[in-house]
Amino acid sequence: MIPGIGTLTQDTLWCFSQVKGTIEIGVTEADIISTVEFNHTGELLATGDKGGRVVIFQREQESKNQVHRRGEYNVYSTFQSHEPEFDYLKSLEIEEKINKIRWLPQQNAAYFLLSTNDKTVKLWKVSERDKRPEGYNLKDEEGRLRDPATITTLRVPVLRPMDLMVEATPRRVFANAHTYHINSISVNSDYETYMSADDLRINLWNFEITNQSFNIVDIKPANMEELTEVITAAEFHPHHCNSFVYSSSKGTIRLCDMRASALCDRHSKFFEEPEDPSNRSFFSEIISSISDVKFSHSGRYIMTRDYLTVKVWDLNMENRPIETYQVHDYLRSKLCSLYENDCIFDKFECVWNGSDSVIMTGSYNNFFRMFDRNTKRDVTLEASRENSKPRAILKPRKVCVGGKRRKDEISVDSLDFSKKILHTAWHPSENIIAVAATNNLYIFQDKVN
Amino acid sequence: MFQDLVTANLAAKGTMVGGLKRKHSDLEEEEEVEKWDWGPAGLRSYQQALLRISLDKVQRSLGPRAPSLRRHVLIHNTLQQLQAALCLAPAPTLPPEPLFLGEEDFSLSATIGSILRELETSMDETEPPQNPVAPPGPQNEVLPQPDPVFLEALSSRYLGDSGLDDFFLDIDTSAVEKEPALAPPEPPHNLFCAPGSWEWNELDHIMEIILGS
Numbered sequence: 001m002i003p004g005i006g007t008l009t010q011d012t013l014w015c016f017s018q019v020k021g022t023i024e025i026g027v028t029e030a031d032i033i034s035t036v037e038f039n040h041t042g043e044l045l046a047t048g049d050k051g052g053r054v055v056i057f058q059r060e061q062e063s064k065n066q067v068h069r070r071g072e073y074n075v076y077s078t079f080q081s082h083e084p085e086f087d088y089l090k091s092l093e094i095e096e097k098i099n100k101i102r103w104l105p106q107q108n109a110a111y112f113l114l115s116t117n118d119k120t121v122k123l124w125k126v127s128e129r130d131k132r133p134e135g136y137n138l139k140d141e142e143g144r145l146r147d148p149a150t151i152t153t154l155r156v157p158v159l160r161p162m163d164l165m166v167e168a169t170p171r172r173v174f175a176n177a178h179t180y181h182i183n184s185i186s187v188n189s190d191y192e193t194y195m196s197a198d199d200l201r202i203n204l205w206n207f208e209i210t211n212q213s214f215n216i217v218d219i220k221p222a223n224m225e226e227l228t229e230v231i232t233a234a235e236f237h238p239h240h241c242n243s244f245v246y247s248s249s250k251g252t253i254r255l256c257d258m259r260a261s262a263l264c265d266r267h268s269k270f271f272e273e274p275e276d277p278s279n280r281s282f283f284s285e286i287i288s289s290i291s292d293v294k295f296s297h298s299g300r301y302i303m304t305r306d307y308l309t310v311k312v313w314d315l316n317m318e319n320r321p322i323e324t325y326q327v328h329d330y331l332r333s334k335l336c337s338l339y340e341n342d343c344i345f346d347k348f349e350c351v352w353n354g355s356d357s358v359i360m361t362g363s364y365n366n367f368f369r370m371f372d373r374n375t376k377r378d379v380t381l382e383a384s385r386e387n388s389k390p391r392a393i394l395k396p397r398k399v400c401v402g403g404k405r406r407k408d409e410i411s412v413d414s415l416d417f418s419k420k421i422l423h424t425a426w427h428p429s430e431n432i433i434a435v436a437a438t439n440n441l442y443i444f445q446d447k448v449n
Numbered sequence: 450m451f452q453d454l455v456t457a458n459l460a461a462k463g464t465m466v467g468g469l470k471r472k473h474s475d476l477e478e479e480e481e482v483e484k485w486d487w488g489p490a491g492l493r494s495y496q497q498a499l500l501r502i503s504l505d506k507v508q509r510s511l512g513p514r515a516p517s518l519r520r521h522v523l524i525h526n527t528l529q530q531l532q533a534a535l536c537l538a539p540a541p542t543l544p545p546e547p548l549f550l551g552e553e554d555f556s557l558s559a560t561i562g563s564i565l566r567e568l569e570t571s572m573d574e575t576e577p578p579q580n581p582v583a584p585p586g587p588q589n590e591v592l593p594q595p596d597p598v599f600l601e602a603l604s605s606r607y608l609g610d611s612g613l614d615d616f617f618l619d620i621d622t623s624a625v626e627k628e629p630a631l632a633p634p635e636p637p638h639n640l641f642c643a644p645g646s647w648e649w650n651e652l653d654h655i656m657e658i659i660l661g662s
Contacts, residue, residue: 092515199518230519249519282530286523340502345520
């Protein structure tokens with residue numbers, strides 16, 4: 001076991017590192033964070049929000065003077081990725097909310113990421129400029145054109161240093177390919193293609209081509225009245241560029257092989273756990289709907305999140321998951337209330353740590369949960385301003401389900417269901433996590449001894 | 450939210466309850482659940498309350514933004530389960546192909562499909578069939594003519610107009626007017642029910658939801 005790569009032993013203590021965002025009581029809806037993603041090295045951390053903005057944080061170089069404090073994340077670039085649109089044909093608003101951000105692996109000095117709203121995917125290039133050319137012949141210092149008749153000598157423009165500027169430019173816009181709402185994007189391991197998935201279809205794109213895409217999955221029935229199932233998430237296999245998975249609102253996962261046929265309507269593997277008859281209710285289907293699916297870094301496992309649990313599946317076993325973790329089972333008796341107030345439709349994401357030994361997902365009351373797959377230990381932590389002193393160790397939280405409530409416990413009925421942790425991210429190689437709590441982004445690190 | 454179910458439970462026990470207004474209340478204390486009567490009447494009221502909540506959600510899903518298809522499908526599937534559990538008549542075969550409105554017509558046709566099914570089946574509920582009748586097939590479809598009208602009315606609302614006032618005015622009531630007073634009308638064809646009956650209250654409430662009042 002490599003020290004520093006996440007394991008959740010009893011020695012792992014999580015500390016507050018930073019929080020980004022305002023502490024105002026009233027939350028501006030546009031500031032609500034809707035996606036969080038580290039890049040492949042962990043140097044950059046991107047967030048997208050409901051207002052269509054992307055904010056990228058960069059980790060500062062570790063200081064020799066402060067060895068106990070690992071590099072902090074500071075704002076590197078902010079740009080407006082998507083704007084609200086109006087579909088005049090159907091008289092419908094198209095939200096600018098960023099549903100997902102996915103980074104491309106870095107191949108040169110610039111950084112590339114994909115960001116998407118409900119309808120349009122964009123490829124952004126983020127690059128630094130620290131020099132500018134000076135001494136143009138045909139333009140003056142303000143950029144105005146000179147009258148060629150006044151030019152008597154020629155000179156070679158020179159590059160002079162300038163203050164660092166980070167520019168974000170849209171390099172590709174992939175539009176008009178989705179009738180329904182895009183829920184996922186995933187970059188293929190070939191780094192030449194990516195897929196975008198909406199409720200009923202999945203399209204395959206080449207990064208260079210914006211005016212066409214291949215439809216690889218289509219579950220739209222001939223008669224929309226017969227629709228009973230939608231696609232909820234999709235992801236490419238991390239190493240096999242021909243394989244991908246997609247999950248459904250009925251709690252199933254399909255693994256598809258693009259080599260088998262052009263339209264992957266027939267799955268290679270079908271993952272579904274038989275229903276537990278003792279737990280059956282009117283809400284069984286809703287709570288089985290998978291809100292997120294993620295391959296492990298190794299590519300051997302997939303993890304799925306439904307309303308009450310996180311499950312780990314072995315790709316070689318289709319009939320049931322190999323591990324099931326209860327996120328907040330105390331909500332099982334509250335499903336009717338949660339149906340009425342719509343919380344039952346909340347879509348929580350889930351993430352693996354770098355070594356695939358620990359998984360993390362969010363809950364309500366700004367709680368988030370971690371499960372160690374090896375030791376079977378789990379912990380509940382809270383993202384709150386009260387625990388926001390620098391390097392303050394996070395205290396494990398506990399929900400009291402009945403009977404006598406202990407001093408530090410919180411009862412189920414006191415949980416704040418408006419404070420939901422839907423989006424989290426784990427640094428690819430270190431124990432650094434980013435947790436989005438409405439309009440605030442918390443960064444936690446494990447305690448460096 | 451349990452306030453809603455408690456209200457429904459009281460109604461089931463015969464207690465007079467004025468207009469069953471929906472409330473978006475916070476989660477209630479756990480004690481409320483323990484007062485709940487889980488006998489057959491209580492269970493039925495629970496299911497009916499869920500039905501009301503579900504219908505309200507379907508109605509609220511129409512708006513300036515395209516509704517979430519996932520949410521809509523999940524609610525629709527839940528509605529079908531509730532229908533089955535309430536032992537209602539099997540849902541009639543689907544209304545004829547609605548007006549083509551483009552890809553987004555799914556929400557209208559499916560919404561209407563479910564609203565129509567609930568309207569029909571809720572009225573069907575406690576009427577003992579006097580004459581054995583075959584389950585209505587496509588030819589006996591209760592509202593084939595008003596169907597496009599429903600669509601147009603809802604679509605105009607969907608597109609931002611408030612044309613819902615005309616919603617029920619265009620219903621073809623000729624079949625009802627011709628019904629002889631003596632023979633009990635076939636429930637699916639009768640748009641009227643006795644005021645004060647359970648069906649009346651149910652229909653009244655459903656219409657409130659649909660008209661958004």
